[in-house]
Amino acid sequence: MILFFVLLLVLVGFALQKWMIVHGLQGVQSTYRPEENIVDAGEVFFILIEIENRCKWPIPYVKVKMYFDGDIQVMESALRFAKESGQGGGSVETSVWMRPGQQVELKIPVKISGRGRYVLSHPNLFGGDFLGLCETRREVAIFREVIAAPKSLPEQKIQELMGSFLGDISVRRYLYEDPLMTAGYREYTGREPMKQIDWKQSAHSRTLMVKEYDHTVEPVLTVLLNIETDYSGTDYRQKERNLEVCYCLARSVCEELENKGIKYVFCTNGKQAGAAGDFHMVREGLGHRHFLKILECLGRGLYEAAFSREKLLEFAKGELSKGVVLITPFREDFEQCLEFRHLQQEIGENLLLLYGCEIDGGEDCDLDARS
Known part of the structure; x- marks a missing residue:
C-alpha cells in the first residue's frame, strides 16, 4: 500500500513537471x-x-x-x-x-x-x-x-547671446498689424500691398483706400537649425563637436523663447533617426507639448543633412517681418549662399546668427551623442 502511494506521488510529480514545462508561463x-x-x-x-x-x-x-x-x-x-x-x-x-x-x-x-x-x-x-x-x-x-x-547651455550664456535681440522683439510686438482687427481706412500711398486695398471704400471715396489695422499681434519667431556645412578640415571630431553644440544651442534658444512667452516655429534640415514622415518642422506654438515636440526632433537629429541649407531658408520667408534665429556650425556655411544674402537684405536687424564654432559648451555639450 505504501509502495503504491509512493508510485502515485512520483507519477503525479512527473505529470506536474511535464505540465509546468509546457504551461509554466500560461x-x-x-x-x-x-x-x-x-x-x-x-x-x-x-x-x-x-x-x-x-x-x-x-x-x-x-x-x-x-x-x-x-x-x-x-x-x-x-x-x-x-x-x-x-x-x-x-x-x-x-x-x-x-x-x-x-x-x-x-x-x-x-x-x-x-x-x-x-x-x-x-x-x-x-x-x-x-x-x-x-x-x-x-x-x-x-x-x-x-x-x-540635448543638454542646455548655461542660462547666463544664452541670455548674453539673445538678450538684446529678444529685447527688440518685445518692443516691436506692438508694431505688427492684426489683419483681423480693422481700425479705419486711409488713402493708398503705393507702398501697401494690393490685397490691402478696400474696393468698397475706394468706390465711395473715388480714390484708392487701404485698411488700417490694429497693432496687437505678438511676434512669431522662426528658429532654424542648419546641419549642412562646407567644413573641409581633417578634424572630424571638431566638426561633430560643433554640430552637437548647435543641437544644444537650439534647445537653449527654444527654452528661452518659452520662458519669455514668445511664440515660435522650429525647423531643421538634420536627418531624423527613426522618424516616420516629415519630422523636420514644428509649427507655430508655445507651451510644454510644443517644446516636447522640439526636444524629440533635436534628440533624433543626426549629423547628416536631409536637405540643403537653401531649402531650409525657404521656411523663413513667411515670417520675415517677425524675426529669424539661424543656428549653424561654422561662420563660412552661408558665405556663398545667395538665398542667405536675400534673407539678410529683407529681414535686416530681425536676423540673429549663432555659430556653434563660437560657443564653448564645455561639459554641457559633449560628444556622447548617438549620431
Whole structure:
C-alpha cells in the first residue's frame, strides 16, 4: 500500500513537471515601457515592467531579465551583472511569486549620457518547472524607444547671446498689424500691398483706400537649425563637436523663447533617426507639448543633412517681418549662399546668427551623442 502511494506521488510529480514545462508561463501577461519617451541626457529615469498573473492558481516562480547595452547605464541599486569594463550596460533580473490575479510592476532606474535615439532590448520572462530542473523562456517582443534630448547651455550664456535681440522683439510686438482687427481706412500711398486695398471704400471715396489695422499681434519667431556645412578640415571630431553644440544651442534658444512667452516655429534640415514622415518642422506654438515636440526632433537629429541649407531658408520667408534665429556650425556655411544674402537684405536687424564654432559648451555639450 505504501509502495503504491509512493508510485502515485512520483507519477503525479512527473505529470506536474511535464505540465509546468509546457504551461509554466500560461496566463502570465507582461508589457514594458520607459517612464517617459523623451528624457534629458544625464538624468535618471525608470524602465517599467508590468507582469500580471491571469490564472486562477498561484505561480510560484516567474523571473524577469532585461539586458541593456553600453549606451544605457543601469543604476547600481538595480544592477545584478555589469560588463567587465564597468562602462554602463549589463542586465537586470529579479524573480517574483505571484498570486492569482496579481499585478506586479518593476522599476529599473537607468540613465543615458548622450543625446540620441535608443531602442530598448526586449525583456525575457522565465517560468520554472515543478522540480526546478529547467526554465521556460518567453520574450516580451514589444518595440520601445527612448529619445534623449540635448543638454542646455548655461542660462547666463544664452541670455548674453539673445538678450538684446529678444529685447527688440518685445518692443516691436506692438508694431505688427492684426489683419483681423480693422481700425479705419486711409488713402493708398503705393507702398501697401494690393490685397490691402478696400474696393468698397475706394468706390465711395473715388480714390484708392487701404485698411488700417490694429497693432496687437505678438511676434512669431522662426528658429532654424542648419546641419549642412562646407567644413573641409581633417578634424572630424571638431566638426561633430560643433554640430552637437548647435543641437544644444537650439534647445537653449527654444527654452528661452518659452520662458519669455514668445511664440515660435522650429525647423531643421538634420536627418531624423527613426522618424516616420516629415519630422523636420514644428509649427507655430508655445507651451510644454510644443517644446516636447522640439526636444524629440533635436534628440533624433543626426549629423547628416536631409536637405540643403537653401531649402531650409525657404521656411523663413513667411515670417520675415517677425524675426529669424539661424543656428549653424561654422561662420563660412552661408558665405556663398545667395538665398542667405536675400534673407539678410529683407529681414535686416530681425536676423540673429549663432555659430556653434563660437560657443564653448564645455561639459554641457559633449560628444556622447548617438549620431
